[in-house]
Amino acid sequence: MNLTEKPWIWAWLGTVSIWLVIASISGLSAGTEVLTAAASFGTFFVLVAIGQMFVVTLGPGNVDLSIPACMTLASTVAMKVMNGSEAMLIPGFLIVVAIGLTIGAFNFALIILLRIPPIIATLSSSFLYLSTAIWYNRGLRVKPPEALAEFATGKIGVVPLLAIAVLILTVLMHFVLHRTYFGRSILAVGQNAKAAHLAGIPVERTRFLTYVMCAVLAAICGYFLAGFSGGAALNMGEEYLLMSIAVVVIGGTSVAGGFANLPGLWGAALFMFLLVTMLNTLGLSAGYRLILTGAIIVAVIAISGKKR
Amino acid sequence: MNFTKVTVAGAALACLLSSVAVPAFADTADKKIALSNNYAGNSWRQAMLTSWETVAGKASADGVVAAADAFTTAENQVTEQAAQIQNLILQGYDAIVINAASPEGLNGAVKEACDAGLVVVSFDGIVTEPCAWRIAVDFHQMGKIQVEYLAERLPDGGNLLEIRGLAGVFVDDEISGGIHEGVAENAKFSIEGSVHGDWAQDVAQKAVAGILPSLSDIKGVVTQGGDGYGASQAFKAAGRDMPIIVMGNRHDELSWWKEQKDANGYETMSVSIAPGVSTLAFWVAQQILDGKDVPKDLTVPFLSITQDTLEASLETTQAGGVANVEYSQEEAQGVIAGAM
Structure with missing residues (x-):
């Protein structure tokens, strides 16, 4: 099969060409170090983008805007409960998963029971989650347990540990999407919910599981990001809202739903990190950086969109 | 009774x-x-x-x-x-x-x-x-005093890394303006790189980690507050020599400074409102x-914290909060x- 027909190829082409620019400016060894940094930070983008991708694939109007608030609430509660104690690592993780499950179920309840469109439902529920986080700890930054910080920032050679873990998760999710009943149900619902329903696919159960999975992944991302950056902060999730959507779209997943791929998420996550790094390296002022970031994202989406 | x-x-x-x-x-x-x-x-x-x-x-x-x-x-x-x-x-x-x-x-x-x-x-x-x-x-002055402090500490000058705040916000322009004025008055310094850290440790950590490989030796890091700890973590992860990072009165920044001070005599200053x-x-x-x-x-x-007042300030700062005066x-x- 022709490679140019793969929807994820454009994100990877963009990543490679930007990396070449950086390496030609700063040299090969700096280029390698930048790649390590890109893998460290791209990992967090991929983790939330996997969930967002499944939600977007459910079809038009499906998107989870509560990802930043979910990350903040889950990590705030976990850090305070663990309070730096390594014995609490597992309970802390279980709490994070439980918060993810609750948030996902609550989001879906708003969407299905109250018939609120997902954009409005998840946007308004995120106020509840963020307010809960503020009420719970008033923005105080509690240090993560040392073992969590070490794992989150740890490396084997030049490859971050967390990147390996998320890479394994990506492969698993690739399998889930294309080879399991659940994954194929998501694609079918996204392509035509009515046809999927008539074919006997439990449409609402599929949507429910997808929203829950997205929230759980966001919560887990918050847990590790807090470990990575020295604690949870109220504004820690802010950039993950736009980023989770950008990574999904640039990665070649159809905004209209029904078509998704996982390799593109990694390509797009590395692309977004390297793009900002390149513009910083070139020393452009913030205004030009933002204009170029926007223009390049539009260009990548336009080029990759032509093929579909 | x-x-x-x-x-x-x-x-x-x-x-x-x-x-x-x-x-x-x-x-x-x-x-x-x-x-x-x-x-x-x-x-x-x-x-x-x-x-x-x-x-x-x-x-x-x-x-x-x-x-x-x-x-x-x-x-x-x-x-x-x-x-x-x-x-x-x-x-x-x-x-x-x-x-x-x-x-x-x-x-x-x-x-x-x-x-x-x-x-x-x-x-x-x-x-x-x-x-x-x-x-x-006086945000302008808050930027300038950082360069003046570094000028005292680094008589030979050197390369600086600037961490800015949120692009497009008035405070970011003011502090950065003060920093650049300070650098213009001290020809021995040059700003080698500039990134936006959005006043958040994790964003600053990411931006610094990205630009660091392309920078030569960095002697000092000028900041806007809430970004110093993230910068230190990025330098540590890259295995680079720790520059003088100006802190912004956050508890995590102060406690990191205290750890370094006890371990290797690390000296810096911290300033914020x-x-x-x-x-x-x-x-x-x-x-x-x-x-x-x-x-x-x-x-x-301003509320400034120096090498000598570090311990006292750390004691009165709520864990995870920011140094305060009521x-x-x-x-x-x-x-x-x-x-x-």
Whole structure:
């Protein structure tokens, strides 16, 4: 099969060409170090983008805007409960998963029971989650347990540990999407919910599981990001809202739903990190950086969109 | 009966205490002051609100003022805060203390408040409407003193890395302007790289980790607060020599500094604005309502922490919070007198 027909190829082409620019400016060894940094930070983008991708694939109007608030609430509660104690690592993780499950179920309840469109439902529920986080700890930054910080920032050679873990998760999710009943149900619902329903696919159960999975992944991302950056902060999730959507779209997943791929998420996550790094390296002022970031994202989406 | 005696003594003591603590008791006892705040989503703003509760809440419980209520808008939007100010006018407040979403955007609503006879005091995020009082921060100077400190510490100069705040925000331009002015006056320094850290440790960590491989030797890092710890983690992860990173009074920054100081004698400085500036604004509003003559423009002193005051500051800073100073009525009067 022709490679140019793969929807994820454009994100990877963009990543490679930007990396070449950086390496030609700063040299090969700096280029390698930048790649390590890109893998460290791209990992967090991929983790939330996997969930967002499944939600977007459910079809038009499906998107989870509560990802930043979910990350903040889950990590705030976990850090305070663990309070730096390594014995609490597992309970802390279980709490994070439980918060993810609750948030996902609550989001879906708003969407299905109250018939609120997902954009409005998840946007308004995120106020509840963020307010809960503020009420719970008033923005105080509690240090993560040392073992969590070490794992989150740890490396084997030049490859971050967390990147390996998320890479394994990506492969698993690739399998889930294309080879399991659940994954194929998501694609079918996204392509035509009515046809999927008539074919006997439990449409609402599929949507429910997808929203829950997205929230759980966001919560887990918050847990590790807090470990990575020295604690949870109220504004820690802010950039993950736009980023989770950008990574999904640039990665070649159809905004209209029904078509998704996982390799593109990694390509797009590395692309977004390297793009900002390149513009910083070139020393452009913030205004030009933002204009170029926007223009390049539009260009990548336009080029990759032509093929579909 | 013992019980009665204790109660009576207690009540007498309470009366005595409150009358000692509150000399300006009479004139503002029936006045209501509101805080209009545009954002609460970070630790600095949370500390600011907590300080308000502590000081203004006590003043209202003691009867210095009739009420001191805090209101925060949900969306950090100018229109939302303008509507909030209009509501506060209708609710009959005598003074509004504002941390504004925009220097110009609220001027219409502020003018309405002044015309309705309210006292308006803006602080931190100030408003330009002439009828309002301004408690401003000299952000420009806050940037410049960092370079001046580095000039003393590094007689041979060297390359600096600048971490900026949120692009497009007035405070970011001011601090950065001060930094660049400082560098222009000290030719031995050059700014080798500049990234936006959005005043958040994780964003700063990411931006610094990205640009670091392309930078040669970095001697100093100039910052805007809330980004120093993230920068240190990025340098550590890259295995680079630790430069002098100017800190921003956050607890994680101070405790990292303390660890380094104990381990290898690491020296730096830390500067920011105490969130308790909200309490200065409260007392200024109270003094104006009390009929005192207060100049329209006041300046907030910085809260600087040096190598020698590090331990003391760390002790009084709440774990996970930010170094703070809350103002008493006398201290606020001192600031006002200093500006006359």
